[in-house]
Amino acid sequence: MTHPSENLLRALPKIDECLLLLEGHTPPGAPRQLILKAIRTAIEQERRVILSGGSSSAVSSEEWQERFLSRLAEMTAPRLRRVFNASGVVIHTNLGRSVLSSAACNMLHLAGGYYSNLEFDLHTGQRGSRYDLVEDILCDLTGAESAIIVNNNAAAVLIALDTLAGGREVIVSRGQLVEIGGSFRIPDIMARSGARLVEVGATNRTHLFDYEDAVTPETSLLLRVHTSNFRVIGFTSEVSVEEMVSLGAKHDVLTMEDLGSGSLVDFSRYGLPREPTVQEIVKAGVDVVTFSGDKLLGGPQAGIIVGRRKIIDRIKKNPLNRALRIDKFTLAALESVLREYYDIEQALQKIPTLRMLTQSPQQVEERCVRLLSLLDTALQRDFSIKSVFSRVGGGAMPEHSIDSRALYYNGEVTIQSLETGLRKMAVPIIGRVENGHFVLDMRTVQEREIPELAQELNQFLSSTDGEIRG
Ligand SMILES: *Cc1c(COP(=O)(O)O)cnc(C)c1O
Numbered sequence: 425m426t427h428p429s430e431n432l433l434r435a436l437p438k439i440d441e442c443l444l445l446l447e448g449h450t451p452p453g454a455p456r457q458l459i460l461k462a463i464r465t466a467i468e469q470e471r472r473v474i475l476s477g478g479s480s481s482a483v484s485s486e487e488w489q490e491r492f493l494s495r496l497a498e499m500t501a502p503r504l505r506r507v508f509n510a511s512g513v514v515i516h517t518n519l520g521r522s523v524l525s526s527a528a529c530n531m532l533h534l535a536g537g538y539y540s541n542l543e544f545d546l547h548t549g550q551r552g553s554r555y556d557l558v559e560d561i562l563c564d565l566t567g568a569e570s571a572i573i574v575n576n577n578a579a580a581v582l583i584a585l586d587t588l589a590g591g592r593e594v595i596v597s598r599g600q601l602v603e604i605g606g607s608f609r610i611p612d613i614m615a616r617s618g619a620r621l622v623e624v625g626a627t628n629r630t631h632l633f634d635y636e637d638a639v640t641p642e643t644s645l646l647l648r649v650h651t652s653n654f655r656v657i658g659f660t661s662e663v664s665v666e667e668m669v670s671l672g673a674k675h676d677v678l679t680m681e682d683l684g685s686g687s688l689v690d691f692s693r694y695g696l697p698r699e700p701t702v703q704e705i706v707k708a709g710v711d712v713v714t715f716s717g718d719k720l721l722g723g724p725q726a727g728i729i730v731g732r733r734k735i736i737d738r739i740k741k742n743p744l745n746r747a748l749r750i751d752k753f754t755l756a757a758l759e760s761v762l763r764e765y766y767d768i769e770q771a772l773q774k775i776p777t778l779r780m781l782t783q784s785p786q787q788v789e790e791r792c793v794r795l796l797s798l799l800d801t802a803l804q805r806d807f808s809i810k811s812v813f814s815r816v817g818g819g820a821m822p823e824h825s826i827d828s829r830a831l832y833y834n835g836e837v838t839i840q841s842l843e844t845g846l847r848k849m850a851v852p853i854i855g856r857v858e859n860g861h862f863v864l865d866m867r868t869v870q871e872r873e874i875p876e877l878a879q880e881l882n883q884f885l886s887s888t889d890g891e892i893r894g
Pocket residue numbers: 576577578579581604608649650651652653682683684685715716717726727818819
């Protein structure tokens with residue numbers, strides 16, 4: 425006696441039959457390799473269902489065709505996709521951190537679609553250096569003597585330590601031995617660079633004498649690290665930049681500051697917490713300063729190192745530099761974004777990260793009103809505009825909440841269906857959940873995104889609502 429599942433397994437179609445079934449139905453130009461993969465994975469999945477006893481009848485040809493085509497559509501669709509960030513987290517690492525200005529996007533287009541003078545000096549006709557395209561701009565903006573850019577700030581810290589510590593001792597406060605997202609830990613990076621970590625002070629308090637007591641002839645560097653996504657509060661104390669610089673000068677030891685987010689704008693003028701700017705740290709006399717390109721700066725992923733010419737020259741000559749080098753896209757976008765900073769008011773308007781961080785709650789509310797007005801009349805009563813708090817994100821200003829506005833959903837669709845359903849839209853919508861409500865925080869949604877966002881919400885909610893109200 426044959427088991428019913430054996431008949432079902434035997435009834436699974438052969439590849440050739442499937443190809444025949446799809447003839448004239450696959451999108452023009454669909455790669456044969458992917459068509460075959462779509463067929464195999466769909467059949468394989470059905471085989472598993474049969475083996476687990478989950479199938480009682482054979483799949484029809486129409487059903488197979490549908491399954492193959494939907495697999496194929498998934499396989500041929502771009503994987504990296506645009507999304508709506510309605511989470512209210514401005515520098516959202518999982519959603520790509522900073523959105524670039526339109527000028528920067530234009531430059532990316534040119535750099536990608538055409539040849540460029542990336543390493544070609546148009547004055548002399550000789551070979552040029554890619555870093556020359558932005559170095560003087562960075563020096564203008566930060567007041568530093570020299571600059572170099574690498575792949576990201578983690579790489580910046582690595583190459584700086586590798587160059588400057590030379591296997592000798594680096595003194596860091598215990599309160600600054602932080603882990604920044606995923607696997608970037610200061611002690612680990614230090615170990616990789618061959619530097620020997622000398623921890624001083626206590627988790628909450630480190631004094632100048634702690635550093636001073638630790639200085640030996642083996643000391644190569646005094647390092648301060650921005651604690652970014654972490655705050656020690658209460659009875660705390662850290663050594664100031666000025667103290668570190670004067671101690672370094674006294675003992676003829678180099679100084680370095682990893683600023684993390686690193687901003688060129690004093691955000692306290694726009695209602696955000698006071699953070700030292702890159703210019704201020706440079707002015708204090710630190711030898712090397714590192715910061716990210718795509719956090720508070722609002723540019724592409726990059727690690728920017730600025731400081732004294734003598735020191736930066738050494739970093740430029742480090743063979744690691746070749747391995748950590750930035751590409752033409754980074755340079756194209758970075759040059760464009762940096763240029764905006766010559767006029768801070770312009771920068772606040774044109775660089776999306778800065779614009780989103782500094783907009784007033786009223787400006788955000790206007791976008792809520794606009795979105796609401798574009799929703800189907802029947803859906804409008806399911807939403808209300810509420811005061812909420814947005815976040816800076818990217819490990820910057822972790823405790824700070826930005827007064828903002830959002831649309832709260834009060835309708836009958838569950839949070840779970842909203843979250844998963846909206847994530848599956850053509851342009852996925854990422855909101856957040858707050859006080860038992862699904863929330864669309866409009867601080868991180870740009871004006872020009874609103875019509876399409878409204879259209880998707882109408883599409884999703886009118887169909888889902890219909891099902892529920894049945
Ligand atoms: C974010 C951060 C880094 C890592 O920067 P990436 O650009 O993400 O590599 C390093 N140090 C500090 C203090 C940071 O905040």
